[in-house]
Amino acid sequence: NAGVTQTPKFRVLKTGQSMTLLCAQDMNHEYMYWYRQDPGMGLRLIHYSVGEGTTAKGEVPDGYNVSRLKKQNFLLGLESAAPSQTSVYFCASSPLLSYEQYFGPGTRLTVT
């Protein structure tokens, strides 16, 4: 039981490049979330999903898109990366009848 995994662990992009971050969970959780964490700050919610095929905006959705084609996967896309998107990105999942969120190990993204 791997829990929540994130791919890749590290990535360096140039301004304007695109990339997709993959989050996978093997716990059959309904809810999934993408957060970003900047140095010395708490996590901010980017987008979330309450089920396969559904997504919704969080606190800071601009510049990001998401998709949840399969229940176990939640993808975060950056179409045209900007230096302001340099951050650590965390994915989390949560079961339907519990409030607890389970977090992945994070992806450290640097945009130069």
Add this chain to the structure above:
Amino acid sequence: SQQGEEDPQALSIQEGENATMNCSYKTSINNLQWYRQNSGRGLVHLILIRSNEREKHSGRLRVTLDTSKKSSSLLITASRAADTASYFCAPISGGYNKLIFGAGTRLAVHP
């Protein structure tokens, strides 16, 4: 959901001492959770307290909730160096378990 505000921002103690962190929020809640984050790692859920509970224990952790003051506290007793981490509270008042985090309390426990 709403953001919790943790206080103090940083706390430095010796092993064996108790550590107390506080959280304040603005509107009524369904429940409130505490999470721990070790440096560079994902968050780990510690404890959840429901709005109709006043105190909850889990091992060396004690959480209190005062809904009239819109505040919560996390007490770690007999702290260990391994407790060194950032601690975040997350009040939940909406659906879909959406969490909004504050800047957290950075706890350093010195051997």
